[in-house]
Amino acid sequence: MAVxxxxxxxxxxxxxxxxxxxxxxxxxxxxxLDRILSGDKRVEFREYNEHYVKKFFVVKDKEITDLKxxxxxxxxxxxxxxxxxxxxxxxxxxxxxxxxxxxxxxxGKAMYAEAKTEGFGLDDAWIGIALGSVVYSE
Numbered sequence: 001m002a003v004x005x006x007x008x009x010x011x012x013x014x015x016x017x018x019x020x021x022x023x024x025x026x027x028x029x030x031x032x033l034d035r036i037l038s039g040d041k042r043v044e045f046r047e048y049n050e051h052y053v054k055k056f057f058v059v060k061d062k063e064i065t066d067l068k069x070x071x072x073x074x075x076x077x078x079x080x081x082x083x084x085x086x087x088x089x090x091x092x093x094x095x096x097x098x099x100x101x102x103x104x105x106x107x108g109k110a111m112y113a114e115a116k117t118e119g120f121g122l123d124d125a126w127i128g129i130a131l132g133s134v135v136y137s138e
Contacts, residue, residue, distance in 0.1 A: 002020075003020065003023065003025040003074060004081070005020070005074075006085075006138060008138065009085075009136060009138060012087070013087075016135070018087075021069070022070055022071040022072060023070065023072045023073070023074050023087070024055065024056070024068075024070040024072070024073050024074070024090075025073075025074045025076070026044070026046075026073060026074070026075055026076070027076050027077075027078065027079060028044070028075050028076070028077060029078075030077035030083075030084065032044075032077075033075055033076075033077040033086060036075065036086065036131060036134070037086060037134060037137065041114070041131070042114060042130065042131050043110070043111050043114045043118075043128045043129065043130055043131060044075070044128075044131060045114075045118055045120065045126045045127065045128050045129075046126065046127045047125075047126065047127075048095060048096070048097070048125035048126050048127055052127050053127070055068075056068055056093055056127060056129075064095070067093055070090050071089065072087055072088060072089055072135070073087070073088045073090055073129060073131070074087050074088075075088060084137070084138070085137065085138050086134050086137040086138075087135050087136040087137070088131050088132065088134050088135065089131070089132030089133050089135060090129060090130070090131070090132060091107075091130040091131065091132040092129075092130040093127065093128070094107070094108060094111055094127070094128045094130070095125075095126075095127055095128075096111070096115065096124070096125060096126050096127075096128060097125050098123045098124065101122055111128040111130065114128075115128065
Protein backbone atom coordinates (compact mmCIF):
# COMPACT_ATOMS: atom_id res chain seq x y z
CA MET A 1 0.00 0.00 0.00
CA ALA A 2 1.38 3.38 -0.99
CA VAL A 3 1.70 6.20 1.51
CA UNK A 4 -1.07 8.75 1.21
CA UNK A 5 0.11 12.36 1.33
CA UNK A 6 -2.35 15.13 2.12
CA UNK A 7 -2.92 17.68 -0.66
CA UNK A 8 -0.98 20.34 1.29
CA UNK A 9 1.94 17.99 1.91
CA UNK A 10 1.91 17.00 -1.77
CA UNK A 11 2.08 20.69 -2.69
CA UNK A 12 5.00 21.24 -0.30
CA UNK A 13 6.84 18.22 -1.70
CA UNK A 14 6.27 19.35 -5.29
CA UNK A 15 7.45 22.89 -4.51
CA UNK A 16 10.63 21.51 -2.90
CA UNK A 17 11.24 18.74 -5.47
CA UNK A 18 10.78 15.90 -2.96
CA UNK A 19 9.74 12.72 -4.73
CA UNK A 20 7.52 10.19 -2.88
CA UNK A 21 10.21 7.55 -3.48
CA UNK A 22 12.60 9.67 -1.38
CA UNK A 23 10.30 9.53 1.66
CA UNK A 24 10.35 6.67 4.15
CA UNK A 25 7.12 6.29 6.14
CA UNK A 26 7.27 5.19 9.78
CA UNK A 27 4.69 5.17 12.54
CA UNK A 28 5.65 6.27 16.04
CA UNK A 29 3.81 7.18 19.22
CA UNK A 30 2.68 10.77 19.79
CA UNK A 31 5.02 11.32 22.75
CA UNK A 32 8.03 10.45 20.57
CA LEU A 33 6.80 12.68 17.73
CA ASP A 34 6.41 15.53 20.23
CA ARG A 35 10.02 15.02 21.41
CA ILE A 36 11.23 15.12 17.79
CA LEU A 37 9.23 18.25 17.01
CA SER A 38 10.61 19.97 20.12
CA GLY A 39 14.18 19.08 19.11
CA ASP A 40 14.71 16.90 22.21
CA LYS A 41 15.07 13.70 20.15
CA ARG A 42 17.55 13.84 17.25
CA VAL A 43 17.80 10.14 16.31
CA GLU A 44 15.02 7.69 15.53
CA PHE A 45 15.99 4.10 16.26
CA ARG A 46 14.66 0.91 14.76
CA GLU A 47 15.43 -2.65 15.67
CA TYR A 48 18.09 -4.25 13.50
CA ASN A 49 16.02 -6.97 11.86
CA GLU A 50 15.24 -8.20 8.36
CA HIS A 51 12.20 -5.94 7.98
CA TYR A 52 14.04 -2.71 8.76
CA VAL A 53 17.22 -3.72 6.95
CA LYS A 54 15.14 -4.21 3.77
CA LYS A 55 13.29 -0.94 4.43
CA PHE A 56 16.43 1.21 4.65
CA PHE A 57 19.07 -0.66 2.66
CA VAL A 58 19.63 -2.34 -0.68
CA VAL A 59 20.30 -6.01 0.07
CA LYS A 60 21.89 -8.45 -2.38
CA ASP A 61 22.71 -12.05 -1.49
CA LYS A 62 21.84 -11.28 2.17
CA GLU A 63 24.44 -8.49 2.29
CA ILE A 64 23.77 -4.76 2.66
CA THR A 65 25.18 -3.13 -0.46
CA ASP A 66 23.85 0.42 -0.24
CA LEU A 67 21.42 2.82 1.42
CA LYS A 68 18.05 3.34 -0.22
CA UNK A 69 17.80 6.92 -1.55
CA UNK A 70 15.69 8.35 1.28
CA UNK A 71 16.10 12.04 1.90
CA UNK A 72 13.15 12.41 4.29
CA UNK A 73 11.13 10.51 6.88
CA UNK A 74 7.39 10.88 7.18
CA UNK A 75 6.69 10.13 10.82
CA UNK A 76 3.08 9.60 11.80
CA UNK A 77 1.81 9.32 15.38
CA UNK A 78 -0.68 6.48 14.93
CA UNK A 79 -2.56 4.87 12.09
CA UNK A 80 -5.55 7.19 11.72
CA UNK A 81 -5.74 9.49 8.70
CA UNK A 82 -6.09 12.38 11.17
CA UNK A 83 -2.94 11.43 13.17
CA UNK A 84 -0.25 14.11 13.47
CA UNK A 85 2.56 13.81 10.94
CA UNK A 86 5.92 15.39 10.29
CA UNK A 87 8.17 15.37 7.24
CA UNK A 88 11.77 15.43 8.43
CA UNK A 89 15.09 15.55 6.58
CA UNK A 90 17.32 12.51 7.03
CA UNK A 91 20.88 13.49 7.96
CA UNK A 92 22.34 9.99 8.14
CA UNK A 93 21.44 6.34 8.62
CA UNK A 94 23.78 4.04 10.54
CA UNK A 95 23.81 0.43 11.67
CA UNK A 96 25.14 -0.54 15.07
CA UNK A 97 25.89 -4.24 15.57
CA UNK A 98 26.69 -5.94 18.92
CA UNK A 99 30.41 -6.08 18.08
CA UNK A 100 30.51 -2.33 17.41
CA UNK A 101 31.53 -0.79 20.72
CA UNK A 102 33.54 2.34 19.92
CA UNK A 103 32.11 4.85 17.44
CA UNK A 104 34.74 6.83 15.55
CA UNK A 105 32.79 9.73 14.06
CA UNK A 106 31.05 12.60 15.81
CA UNK A 107 27.67 11.48 14.47
CA GLY A 108 28.37 7.91 15.61
CA LYS A 109 29.20 9.15 19.11
CA ALA A 110 26.03 11.25 19.21
CA MET A 111 23.95 8.26 18.08
CA TYR A 112 25.48 5.98 20.73
CA ALA A 113 24.80 8.59 23.42
CA GLU A 114 21.17 8.95 22.39
CA ALA A 115 20.79 5.17 22.07
CA LYS A 116 21.94 4.85 25.67
CA THR A 117 19.34 7.38 26.85
CA GLU A 118 16.71 5.51 24.82
CA GLY A 119 17.52 2.29 26.72
CA PHE A 120 19.80 0.49 24.28
CA GLY A 121 22.75 -1.40 25.71
CA LEU A 122 26.23 -1.70 24.23
CA ASP A 123 25.46 -5.24 23.02
CA ASP A 124 22.26 -4.24 21.22
CA ALA A 125 21.94 -3.97 17.45
CA TRP A 126 19.99 -1.08 15.97
CA ILE A 127 19.49 1.17 12.98
CA GLY A 128 19.81 4.85 13.82
CA ILE A 129 18.33 7.54 11.62
CA ALA A 130 19.88 10.94 12.37
CA LEU A 131 17.12 13.51 12.02
CA GLY A 132 17.65 16.82 10.31
CA SER A 133 15.18 19.67 10.29
CA VAL A 134 11.43 19.26 10.42
CA VAL A 135 10.35 20.68 7.08
CA TYR A 136 6.59 20.19 7.27
CA SER A 137 4.11 19.07 9.89
CA GLU A 138 0.36 18.65 10.03
